[in-house]
Amino acid sequence: MAQWSEQLLIGKQMKAFFTLVFIILSSSSYAEEQAEQLFNQLKPSLYQIKLIDIASGEKSSIGSGFQISDDGIIATNYHVISSYALHPKKYRIEYLDHQGNKGDVSLQSVDVINDLALVRRDTEQDMPYFQLSESTPKNGEQLFSLGNPHDLGMIVVPGTYNGLKKESFNDRIHFTGSINSGMSGGPVVNKQAKVVGVNVATSGNAIGFLVPHDKLINLYQAFLKSAPESIEKQMAEQLMASQNKLITTILNSPWQAKQLGENGIIPIIDVPFIRCWGDSNTDKTDALILTAVANCSLDENTYISSRFFTGTMEIEFRTMQAKDIGANKFYHLYQQQISRAGAGNRANKENVTEYQCHHDLVMPDNQAITNKSIFCTRAYKKFPDLFDVLYLSASIDQETQALVSHFTIAGVNQENALAFTRKFMEAVSWK
Amino acid sequence: MEIKSLKVDFDETKAIIIEEISRNHKLLHRHRLSQPQIHIGRDYHNDIILADPHICPNHLSIQLLDEQWKITDNQSINGSFIENIKEKKHAADQHIINDGDVITLGKSQLRILFSDHSVEPTVAFSPFESFINLMRHPMALLLSVTLFTLIAGAVFYLNTPTEVNFSQLLVPTIGMVLGFALWPAGVALVSHLNKHDARVMAQLGISFAFFNLMWFSDLLEGISTFNSASGSIIPLLVMFSSIALTFSLFWLNSYIGFHMSARRRIIVAASITMLLFGGSYLIQYSNKPEFNPRPQYDATIMMPSFLLAPSTSVDEFIKESSTLFDKTKKEALKK
Numbered sequence: 001m002a003q004w005s006e007q008l009l010i011g012k013q014m015k016a017f018f019t020l021v022f023i024i025l026s027s028s029s030y031a032e033e034q035a036e037q038l039f040n041q042l043k044p045s046l047y048q049i050k051l052i053d054i055a056s057g058e059k060s061s062i063g064s065g066f067q068i069s070d071d072g073i074i075a076t077n078y079h080v081i082s083s084y085a086l087h088p089k090k091y092r093i094e095y096l097d098h099q100g101n102k103g104d105v106s107l108q109s110v111d112v113i114n115d116l117a118l119v120r121r122d123t124e125q126d127m128p129y130f131q132l133s134e135s136t137p138k139n140g141e142q143l144f145s146l147g148n149p150h151d152l153g154m155i156v157v158p159g160t161y162n163g164l165k166k167e168s169f170n171d172r173i174h175f176t177g178s179i180n181s182g183m184s185g186g187p188v189v190n191k192q193a194k195v196v197g198v199n200v201a202t203s204g205n206a207i208g209f210l211v212p213h214d215k216l217i218n219l220y221q222a223f224l225k226s227a228p229e230s231i232e233k234q235m236a237e238q239l240m241a242s243q244n245k246l247i248t249t250i251l252n253s254p255w256q257a258k259q260l261g262e263n264g265i266i267p268i269i270d271v272p273f274i275r276c277w278g279d280s281n282t283d284k285t286d287a288l289i290l291t292a293v294a295n296c297s298l299d300e301n302t303y304i305s306s307r308f309f310t311g312t313m314e315i316e317f318r319t320m321q322a323k324d325i326g327a328n329k330f331y332h333l334y335q336q337q338i339s340r341a342g343a344g345n346r347a348n349k350e351n352v353t354e355y356q357c358h359h360d361l362v363m364p365d366n367q368a369i370t371n372k373s374i375f376c377t378r379a380y381k382k383f384p385d386l387f388d389v390l391y392l393s394a395s396i397d398q399e400t401q402a403l404v405s406h407f408t409i410a411g412v413n414q415e416n417a418l419a420f421t422r423k424f425m426e427a428v429s430w431k
Numbered sequence: 432m433e434i435k436s437l438k439v440d441f442d443e444t445k446a447i448i449i450e451e452i453s454r455n456h457k458l459l460h461r462h463r464l465s466q467p468q469i470h471i472g473r474d475y476h477n478d479i480i481l482a483d484p485h486i487c488p489n490h491l492s493i494q495l496l497d498e499q500w501k502i503t504d505n506q507s508i509n510g511s512f513i514e515n516i517k518e519k520k521h522a523a524d525q526h527i528i529n530d531g532d533v534i535t536l537g538k539s540q541l542r543i544l545f546s547d548h549s550v551e552p553t554v555a556f557s558p559f560e561s562f563i564n565l566m567r568h569p570m571a572l573l574l575s576v577t578l579f580t581l582i583a584g585a586v587f588y589l590n591t592p593t594e595v596n597f598s599q600l601l602v603p604t605i606g607m608v609l610g611f612a613l614w615p616a617g618v619a620l621v622s623h624l625n626k627h628d629a630r631v632m633a634q635l636g637i638s639f640a641f642f643n644l645m646w647f648s649d650l651l652e653g654i655s656t657f658n659s660a661s662g663s664i665i666p667l668l669v670m671f672s673s674i675a676l677t678f679s680l681f682w683l684n685s686y687i688g689f690h691m692s693a694r695r696r697i698i699v700a701a702s703i704t705m706l707l708f709g710g711s712y713l714i715q716y717s718n719k720p721e722f723n724p725r726p727q728y729d730a731t732i733m734m735p736s737f738l739l740a741p742s743t744s745v746d747e748f749i750k751e752s753s754t755l756f757d758k759t760k761k762e763a764l765k766k
Contacts, residue, residue, distance in 0.1 A: 355727065358660070358748075358752045360748055361658070361742040372657075372732050
C-alpha cells in the first residue's frame with residue numbers, strides 16, 4: 001500500500017525535536033520577524049491543554065488550544081480530550097497559559113467527525129481572544145501555525161496554504177509547514193491574525209493537515225444556540241449523520257464496471273475520496289496461481305479513542321487463475337486465501353461486540369456468477385444503531401479461476417449497510 | 432496302599448478346583464484335584480507348588496472332612512487369610528471353605544471353586560468377529576494402509592501452496608502413516624502387558640479401516656458445510672457421525688484387545704471418545720481470547736463438482752443477514 005500514515009498530533013512521549021523546529025524558524029528572517037510580532041500579540045489567548053489522570057495525578061496527554069470568546073471558550077481537537085469525553089470520571093482537563101497559570105476547564109461540546117472540541121475556563125473579566133476569519137485563504141498564502149510541540153513551549157511555525165485535500169470526504173486543509181505532536185488543537189492564523197484552521201494531523205516531511213475554520217464556526221454557533229445535553233449522545237448523532245452522508249453520496253455516485261484479471265467485472269466507485277491501488281504476481285514465475293488485486297479505500301477515519309477508530313471503508317477485489325494445477329488443488333489454496341478476513345478498523349471489547357456472521361450460496365438475479373457469500377456484523381456499545389460490517393464473497397462456479405469481492409465499513413447503520421451490500425453484490429460478476 | 436484306596440474311593444463330584452489368581456483377580460493357573468487332602472506350599476512335596484518367597488515350604492493344607500473342606504494353616508510365618516463376599520478378611524486356619532472363597536497366602540491368592548460351580552452362558556461369536564477377521568487379513572490390511580497413505584499424500588499435496596515433487600510429499604506422508612499406526616500398536620502393547628493376546632494385525636487392520644472411514648466422513652462434512660447456509664443442521668449431523676465412528680473404533684479396539692463386560696466396554700469406549708472430543712473442545716475454549724476482533728466465519732469452498740445445493744437470491748441473503756443486526760445489538764446492550 002502506498003498510503004502514508006497520518007499521525008495525530010498528540011504528544012504522549014516527550015522526545016526532543018529541537019532541530020526541526022529551529023531550521024524552519026530561521027529559514028526566513030522576514031517571516032521570523034512577522035511571526036514574532038504575531039506571536040506576542042496572540043500569546044495571551046493560547047493555551048496548553050493537558051489531560052490529567054486523577055488517580056495518578058500525572059498528565060496522560062497534551063495538546064494545544066486557543067480562546068475564541070471573551071467569556072473563556074477555548075477550542076481544541078477532540079482527540080486531545082477524547083479520553084475525558086469517554087471516561088469523565090477518570091480524568092480532568094487542565095489549561096496552562098503563557099504566564100504559567102493553571103486551571104481546570106470543562107468540556108462543552110465536540111465535533112468528533114472534524115476532530116474539534118470546545119472547553120470553557122472560568123474568567124473574572126473579559127479576555128482577549130482569537131478572531132475567526134470570514135474568508136478562506138488563497139492558495140500559496142502564508143499562514144502561521146501555533147502550538148506547543150512535545151511540551152517544549154509555545155512556538156509559531158510559518159507555512160503555506162495549499163487548498164483542501166482532494167481525496168478527503170471531510171474537508172481538511174493541506175498546510176505545508178512542520179506541525180508536530182502536541183500542537184494538536186492549536187490555531188493556524190493568517191497575516192491578519194485571524195484563525196483559518198486548527199492543527200490536526202501530519203504525515204511527516206512538512207505536510208500538515210488542518211481542520212478548516214468554518215467547521216469551528218459551525219460548532220461554536222450551534223453551541224451558542226443550545227449546548228448539547230450529553231457529549232456521548234452528541235457524538236452518536238454526529239457519527240450517525242456522517243455515515244448517512246457518506247453512504248448516500250457513495251450510493252448516488254456512478255459505479256463504473258471495470259475488468260479485473262481476464263474475466264472479472266468489478267465496480268469502481270467514482271468518487272475522489274475513495275482511492276484505489278493495484279497489485280499482481282505476474283512477475284513470480286513459480287506461482288501456482290496468478291493473482292490480481294484491486295484495493296480501494298477511504299483515505300480517512302474517525303478517531304474515537306486510541307483503541308477505537310471508525311468511519312473507515314475498504315473494498316478489495318481479487319482474481320485468481322490456476323496455472324498448471326487442477327481444480328481440487330486450486331480450491332484448496334483458494335480457501336486458504338479467504339479464510340482470514342479481518343476488521344478494517346481498530347476496536348476493542350469496551351466499544352464493540354464480537355462479530356456474528358451469516359453465510360450462504362448466492363446467485364444474483366443477473367445469474368452471471370455463483371458465490372459463497374459471508375456477511376458479518378458487530379454492534380457499537382456506546383453508540384446505538386451503529387455497526388461495523390464485513391462482507392466476503394468467493395466465486396465457486398469456475399473450475400480454475402476465482403473472483404473474490406470483499407468490503408468492510410465501520411460505523412454504519414443497518415439500512416445503509418444493507419443497501420450498500422445489495423448494490424455491491426449485484427455489481428460483481430463474470431464477463 | 433491306604434492312599435491308593437482313598438483315591439479310588441474318592442467321590443468325583445467332590446473334586447475341587449484351585450485357581451492361582453493375580454491381585455486383580457486375573458486367572459494365572461487352574462488346578463483340578465480329586466483327592467481328600469491337598470498340601471499347598473513352596474517345597475516340592477506339595478500338590479500345589481507356589482514360588483512366592485513369602486510362602487512357607489509347607490504352608491497350609493485343606494482336607495475333606497464330613498463332606499466339607501477345611502483349611503489348616505501349618506503355623507506359617509506370614510499366615511493365611513480368607514476373603515469372600517460375605518465376611519471380612521480373617522485368618523484362614525480352621526475355616527470351612529465356601530465356593531468362591533479366596534485364600535491369601537504370602538503375596539499370592541488362590542480361589543477355591545467346587546466342581547458344581549456354575550459358569551456364565553456361552554458367548555456366541557459376534558458379527559464383528561468376521562469383520563475383524565476380514566480386516567486383519569494381510570491383503571485387507573495392505574489395502575487399508577495403502578489407501579490411507581494415498582489419501583494422506585493427496586491431502587498434503589492439495590494444501591501445499593508451492594510446487595512439490597514426489598519425495599517432498601513422501602516424508603510427511605510416511606510420518607503421518609507411522610504416527611497413526613502408533614494408536615493400534617499402543618493398544619496392542621497395552622493388551623499384551625495385561626496378559627491378553629496382543630493381536631497386532633487385527634488392531635492395525637481395524638484402526639486403518641476406520642481411519643479411512645474418517646477421511647471419508649471429513650469429506651462428507653466438507654461437502655455438507657459447503658452446500659449449506661449458516662444455521663443448517665446437516666453439518667452437525669455429519670459431525671455426529673464422525674463422533675460415532677470414533678466411538679466404534681475405540682469399541683472395536685477394546686473388543687479385540689481386552690476381555691470385559693459389554694457394559695464396561697461401552698463405558699470405556701465412550702470415555703475415550705469424550706476425552707478426545709471434549710479435550711479438544713476444552714483446548715479450543717481455553718485458547719479463546721476474551722474478545723476476538725476478527726469475525727469467525729465458515730470459509731469452506733470446494734470445486735464446482737461438489738456444488739450440489741441451489742443458490743439463494745441476493746434478496747434472501749440480505750434478509751437473512753439483516754437478522755444479525757438485532758442479535759449483535761442485543762449483545763451490545765448486555766453489560
